[in-house]
Amino acid sequence: MENLLEVKNLTTRFHTFDGIVHALNGVTFHVGKGEILAVVGESGSGKSVAMMSILGLLPSPPATIDAGSAKLFTKDTAVDLLTLSKAEMNRVRGRQIGFIFQDALSALNPVMTVGSQISETLVRHLDFSWGRARTRTIELMNQVGIPGAAQRLNQYPHQFSGGMRQRVMIALAAACRPRLLIADEPTTALDVTVQAQILELVLRLQREMDLSLIWITHDLGVVAGLADRVLVMYAGRPVETAPVDTLYDHPLHPYTRGLLRAVPSLDRDTKAPLESIEGLPPDLLSPPCHCQFAWRCPCVFDRCWQDNPPYLEVAPGHIVTCFYDLDNGRPH
Amino acid sequence: MQRYFISRVIQSLLVLAGVLMMVFFMMHLTGDPAGLMASRNASPEEIARLRDQMGLNRPMTIQFFEFAIDVLSGDFGNSTRYHQPAMDLILERLPATVELASISLFISMIIGIPLGLLGGSNPNSMVDYLARGAGLFGQTVPNFWLALILILVFGLHLGWFPTFGRETWRFMGLTLPTRSVFLPACSLSLFTLGQLARFTRSAVMEVRSEDYILTARSKGLSVRRIYIQHILRNASIPLISIVGVQFGYLLSGSIYIETIFSWPGLGNLLADAIGNRDFALVQGIAFFSSFVVVILNLLTDMAYATADPRVRYGE
Amino acid sequence: MGNNKMSEPQKAQGHQGATGLGVDQQKKQGVMPVLQYVWRLFWRDKPGLLGLIMVLILVFCAVGAPWITAYDPVKPNLRDAKKPPVWMENGIKGHLLGTDNLGRDLFTRIIYGSRVSLTVGFLGVLMACSAGMAIGMAAGYFGGRIDALIMGLVNMILALPYLVFVVFIAAILGRSLLNVILIFGLTDIPIFVRIARGEVLRMREAGFIESAQSVGASTFRILSTHVLPNLIGPLITLATFEMSAMIFYEAGLGFLGLSVPPNVPSWGNMLAVGRQYLTIYPWFATFPGLAIVFAGIGMNLLGDWLRDALDPRLRRMKR
């Protein structure tokens, strides 16, 4: 599969009063064309910061992107998103890459009608007239399953239910048929039943529009039926990347293994208590000069405290960031 | 929204009823309104006679209801000094105060709001320091002192502006302000200017950090559109209420500025009335100013409700 | 200070789980590190540091007035009356800022004037704050009718033209220090009520109060050990701003001849005299005004700093 986005060694820091927050420490991953990548990790692990860094959406100060590249491949050229000028970046945002935020209530402008918030993207990127944008907006709203779109167009976000609001958000992100859709925990704020609908909707759009999709979640449970590939993040670093089945059947990082144990599933013995990983994520204020998981790791040994583990491709497409070989019960 | 309006109107009426009571009982704070009203060297017999005359020996509740009925029919009693109905005196002074208040508000708005907007959009820039400085000085420089300094510099030293009284210019049947309003209006506008700059600035900064601005950026909108459509639009809604509140404050008349410049408005009348221990007039002014402020707050809230769709289409 | 700077420690604290000035830091690390932390907060926010220094100077002047200047602030000395400041023509040595119409040293009177201002400010705020805190806590804690009644009154008073009523009351009560303190102490209660109530409601929403009730703590205990400590931050911040406002209003009353008796050296009284002599002896009015501005700026800068350091949420809650 051809790659759409290649992120290498992305390093983002926040310069705060208490010190430097090392939010991302060399994040490397890629997304293929038409592929669905799930990004998983506890909250605070840097999932959102990674995506926002790529799109240049972080507030600066306090954020700085200190290293890395993020190549976006269009027809036959590749551009590094991190080196784009503001104007060039504005042509990528919304046009090439759409972003779905977690909480649609706060992510939609409360004093603008829903319709004009969708339309303005079309006017901006596709040179639509406002009239034409309006027609297209109604189509889009129908497409994402908002009944009575022609009337609801003129309503304000607070007049929508949570699920409907998230649909608006999705319509907005997908309005210009971007090539990549980034969904940052789009269902976290919603009821369980609505969650499934939203998930289905995004998957349908992905198929219909032939998009690539990055789906961010801290819940490994929903990933199985959704993603092609999974990226597990911990304390601002990917710890393991693998095709979804490989990851579930054969996790190679102690953290991934711990996460999977914490997922309730139907086929396991329900009497066995769910395990969770002991301890808390590290304080990102200290610079990462060793494996960040070492404090909580059941397999920790002296090497883990000396170095950052490198990316290790144990099988094609299966990358793990760990010194310890879980399969053989000894260091690599 | 209609429900909201109705409840706001009822609330305002309750406030006015409360004001009526306060104004009435304030006179009884010392226990002897007649003693307050009498001239300083009145003999006890004279005071007693006055007490009788004013009906102060009757039960308090009866006195209050009489007072309330009088006020509701627009009668604040007679000024003991001018021997005229207090209401007439107040209405006579009102135009001067309205002129001064409007011009002060205008000055504050054309300087304060842009300053706040620019400051809030460019944190820690030169304009931002200016906006913050305006806010700080507006709050700490007393306008009665500033007035004195302005008189010294622009009135006495440079001689550019009159420092005394109000002159108007009659043109096609309209009474228009002249240069005489400049110094009083400048002194009076300092506080409001600072408040507007401060408030606008923080409104802009708050809106800038909202999630929907991030969304707007993620859509690739131009900086201009984000600024006008998203930031300014949202930041201007809370501005409605601060402008309304400030106008109420200005309209209640500045006792300092009007006395310093001998500006024939409500504040000046109040200072006079206090100097003359003309408490019927003081009562009248206090109630009238409160009335103006309450009505203005009501109008402001209604404007706000109409401007903000979250209120307009009730939550 | 500014909101922009505010957001950064706020976020950083958020991810560390520390609150405001770091009560938990105090527990963990003892007094010295906390002092160091406070110092760093001041050092980062230079205007706050400036405000602190200005307020300290003010307090020093009020407390040490007799040591700072040798002149009597009240006794007339007509021989030296109406002398301009030293740097002006006819200024005489020993009278830095000149003398007033009765020959009293202006510098001395300004220094002594800080006593009136600070007394009114401090006692007035103390009164308003303690009463407002109690009433606000009751309103927020008990809710229902009591709350509705209290807030109805509070909103009514806050909706009135403040100055008109203050002047009205002052005219009725007559000139004395006690009256001035009472006037400000009473009329300022509503603001504190509003803030205290708001904080209690926030704690209720966060579930603190319910959880304390569920383990059977008494009302008094909940209020004194759970609610009160959380009120201190916001109230101290507000108190600083209100103190500056009271100094401002006291000077205003003095200017109208409605504050402390005329012979007492206060900034407002001095301005009132200054106004009469404005055209001939402009320095009478100039310097007391500067003193008022000095006090106001110091307290406002300190207040801004406190607001950021203690509670980033408290914004724009002032009158």
Ligand SMILES: Nc1ncnc2c1ncn2[C@@H]1O[C@H](COP(=O)(O)OP(=O)(O)O)[C@@H](O)[C@H]1O
């Ligand atoms: N504006 C900021 N200032 C300081 N630290 C920040 C800021 N934004 C995010 N961080 C830090 O970056 C880390 C990653 O955050 P984030 O990407 O939001 O996590 P998540 O994986 O839950 O999306 C967190 O530890 C957070 O504290």
Ligand SMILES: [Mg+2]
């Ligand atoms: Mg996130």
